Amino acid sequence: MITQDKLASSTQFYTWHNYYCAYEVYNPSNSTPTGIHLLLIHPIGVGLSRQFWQRFCREWYQQGNSNQIYNPDLLGCGESEKPHVACTPTDWAEQLQHFLQTVVQKPVVVVVQGALFAVAIELVKKEPNLIAGLVLATPPAWPLIKKEAPEWQKKGVWNFLNSPLGNLFYRYARREKFLRDFSTKQLFESADDIDSEWLDTLRKGAEDITSRYAVFSFLAGFWLKDYSSAVVSIQQPTLVVIGEKVSSISQEGKKLTADEWLADYLTALPQGRGKKVPGRNILPYESTTEFVNTISPFINEIDSD
Template sequence: MLLIHPIGVGLSSRFWDRFIRCWQASDDTTTLLAPDLLGCGVHEHPNQQLAPEDWAAPLVDLLRDQTNTPTVLVSQGASLPIALAVAKSAPELVAGLVAISPPSWRILEEPFPQTQSQWIWRLLFQGPIGFWFYRYARRRAFLKSFSVNNLFANNKDVDDEWLDTLEQEAANMSTRWATFSFLAGFWRRNWISQWQKINQPVWLLFGQEATGIGRSKQWDDAQERIQTYAQQMPTAVSASIHGRNVLPYESTSECVSQLQRWLLHPSNPSNNHSISH
């Protein structure tokens, strides 16, 4: 499996550390690839805009070098378009697609004006405002507040391991370019046609307390999101577990067990829209 981590302040392949430990405790035969995306972790990138195709290209190269056989892509949150870009570039290397905490259907359907993305990039992120914003955003107090308000269902799950990792990974200021590319919206376009035409098996995992990131009356709630995906992608298998927006970290064992179950029976209708407590 290829694990595609989310993009944000301090986020890197280490997002999957807890998931990998839990997975390998019950299955030491599956190969788990968890690379740093371009501009994240140890994979530095200069001051340059990044789109899903830019993040996908090195992943395709990795798959060709490491396995050159069909692989299950596992995306977290808004890294889903990166998985879709990999599937479009090298469909022969994709055996299935897993979307954990996928974005709301509205986000995937409504393109973000590229002129606005360019404006945000040039005026906010390329200058001193962006530099000082990133220094502020990588402070432990901010990381904890953001995680509590936007990512985790239970405040107690925002632990030292999570915060220490984010602080360490955000220490390198060059990682801000990947984060800024994401925040500027270069990944935002209409992905629906490609998403609905995926030929490989698709598995969706939702948090029962899932929310949008930030504050907006336009965000859908968890049940609305689940129902929308069921209507729009009737052939996909889905499940929901306790948690909010970072299920591989906050609800690790449930996330692992549900995914392992699906991998054993990827086309079993009885798994569709199941609820695990």
């Protein structure tokens, strides 16, 4: 079995817009990397960073895959710099574009969790030649993809959160009870899967209070714009993976079944495919084995083209 220690590599850094940004590169322990590279885009939330993907990476190599994996921290998260700014999907996409151009320098399959699909969309628009395919783990319900939140509303929420009240809220939200309750209500299918590894990772990630700015950027809804035409324009092969018990935090999509959730994307994506796996909303973590089983043939197929 591949342990955390065997998987871990040293944190490396690059500079983007004078900010230092962190990443790790993973390779199979007993062989030379082969196949197309993977670029992982972690979700944004209290305590979340590239550490979200640790379980996925271990399982990826445990199942015999040998692709090199690039796992960056987005600006404001993990070990990357945490400036007091509001970040948009375009900002994070530009960060990853620079990362692809200067560090990776080869085509990748992007594996992205949840609403950070908005970042992947912007990245595909900016750097299509370096994106060979995409894997979407529980992307937002289609009604949210089409939702255009007004700029005044986004800025208003940001300004409210970017206040002493927002500071207090973040300190409250990083308590274990809040993290466990939120994970139970919104993320995991089974409360039994909310283990110490998950909670410890979130607590550690939220220790730096300046990590709140990235979270507030997400909560302000800067990712809420009508991306429907951009999705329709994605020419890369795209695999959409949905949990059988998928649910929407927002009112939009609350009544959708997993089949309906998938059907919306398969109608929109020119080269879309869809799969359901056991689990709810964070499949790379709660249903890691099934998720890896599902996406590895798709990635190998892209690699062989």
